[in-house]
Ligand SMILES: Nc1nc2c(ncn2[C@@H]2O[C@H](COP(=O)(O)OP(=O)(O)OP(=O)(O)O)[C@@H](O)[C@H]2O)c(=O)[nH]1
């Protein structure tokens with residue numbers, strides 16, 4: 001009889017050529033299925049957990065496919081919590097595909113995306129937030145994102161949410177006590193303890209919600225658009241930031257027409273730096289298209305650097321800079337190498353506290369500018385993560401926001417002197433919502449949304 005749980009297989013390493021490729025087999029029949037095609041002095045059936053065995057994988061006709069190493073993990077001491085065999089074969093697409101073909105013919109099923117991690121979740125090896133951290137770790141594009149995912153995988157966010165839930169459960173406990181007392185004719189217990197618990201939970205929630213802006217920055221990177229008048233030195237600044245001659249720089253205004261985008265890591269955060277055409281009215285159709293595209297880029301920018309040419313006779317007004325509508329604008333006063341500070345009295349813009357003097361040519365002030373870019377994008381320094389977990393995931397943010405709303409209602413009821421039943425209702429709502437984060441309460445929809453983001457083999 002076929003067991004109710006399939007044994008699944010997938011190639012866990014990325015496609016392409018490499019030293020080895022690893023196939024993962026997980027499920028009640030994992031050891032038996034591999035054993036059927038594994039030729040070695042002793043079968044895997046007699047192998048202890050966490051041991052590696054050299055042998056050959058052969059097809060049904062007995063033809064040798066490859067020499068492999070099989071590593072056996074016995075349930076529950078494996079990634080999925082099931083019996084797992086990892087088959088390491090020689091790298092390259094053909095060999096790993098042939099080995100997988102053999103295992104599929106022998107009774108294994110092809111794993112769906114994220115199915116190994118889903119099984120790990122269902123078998124209690126990790127909670128839902130930790131499972132999501134696995135996908136985020138794999139997709140991490142900056143060092144900060146990698147570090148946050150790893151912390152989340154270790155349970156940092158989950159344990160913070162559990163602490164929060166405990167405060168709320170304590171509050172519910174006190175309210176129930178109050179209800180018992182009410183039957184005996186007492187009005188209210190002292191509610192200051194409940195207030196304290198709710199306020200604590202509320203501020204933890206707020207802190208987590210606030211961390212999302214930084215978290216999103218760490219995960220998705222920051223889109224940074226360079227803008228300003230033609231010839232201000234935008235392309236020179238791009239080159240200075242990248243420390244390479246990426247964009248064409250000339251003394252002719254209107255040099256850049258296309259949008260140029262390059263990745264740059266500062267303080268572990270990925271900046272996508274976009275150089276654009278200088279903003280000016282023009283009759284040149286090519287340049288006009290460039291200016292149009294520059295405006296388009298500005299609309300989707302997370303942070304804007306407005307490059308001002310200190311040598312230019314006309315300076316942009318504060319109003320012009322504000323008119324681009326981005327709340328995160330850094331003004332960079334460029335060409336500081338030729339214009340001394342004292343000679344620039346005519347500029348009201350220089351009084352702007354956000355304005356930084358730089359020279360794209362000499363590199364002067366660039367480091368200060370990079371610090372400002374980080375500060376504006378993240379709101380705090382990325383190494384400063386001692387205060388708690390960072391939320392990077394939109395689902396988590398949504399859960400926390402809904403929980404926060406219920407908690408606000410509870411606090412309002414408390415201040416309004418509502419009865420304990422009322423209060424307890426909202427607190428329980430917050431508790432149930434928070435349970436979605438770790439997956440203690442979950443639905444098929446949530447699970448599908450989470451695991452469909454995974455790659456096959458994870
Ligand atoms: N002295 C000095 N010259 C600079 C500096 N930055 C840029 N320049 C010069 O200014 C001119 C224009 O520089 P670009 O970087 O092409 O300016 P841009 O803003 O990209 O210009 P467009 O693409 O035409 O909009 C070039 O001749 C640069 O060498 C600087 O910091 N100091």
Ligand SMILES: [Mg+2]
Pocket residue numbers: 234235236247248249255256276
């Ligand atoms: Mg340019």
